[in-house]
Amino acid sequence: MVSSDIPDMRTGFRLAEALAGAATALHAAEGPEQTMDTAVALAREIVPGTAEAGITLIERGTRVRTGACTTEAVRAVDAAQRSGPQRPAAPYWEALWERPVVRREDTARDPATEAAAKLGLRSLLSLRLSSGYRRLSILNLYASGADAFDDRAVRIGRLLAAHVSVALDSARVQEQLTEAMHTRDVIGQATGVLMAKLDLDAREAFRRLVRASQQENVKVRDIAFRVVETIGGGNGERGSGID
Incomplete structure (x- = not known):
């Protein structure tokens, strides 16, 4: 997943080589999940002082999940932000809606990051990957000692x-295009099945897919899959949701 021969950063040239290698590894990853796994492994290798890393995804302002992590302790830090009686009023990532970087020299001194300190992660460098309407993605870097990330680490981290942001955007677009093509194909198949089995024209067959989708509050794609698997698979109309 990650090149084992990424050079150290004793010179600017070697840093450039490391980042070029990182870009290659990120774009070679297949899909968003593998891209995030690659990103956190690279962060631990490239950014000075980093012991552990994770990608945190915030949706609708409050829903928090871990996209990738190098240790379960990182996942536990994210979990502390969304549950439990000691959940902080202002999460550690709140400032990243407005700022691209937040550095905490000692997580034990901030109620929002006490969970990290208790898990042995005393320094935190948070780097915004993307933000949108009530959505935020962050690359979090952790160290076991306090004040571990200097200005150089911040620059390299940024x-x-x-690179991670661009690679993730690309992976998500590719995933959406692939899903859209697959969805189009299965809806076309389902429409054809209904036309043949129920003697409908294309417009009426598609209308029935949409109506079933609305009645069951599921995507048209899922109704189409069901039609293809049940009616198209020779199992009759039972369970298809189409009448």
């Missing part, structure tokens, strides 16, 4: 985060 360069890596830029």
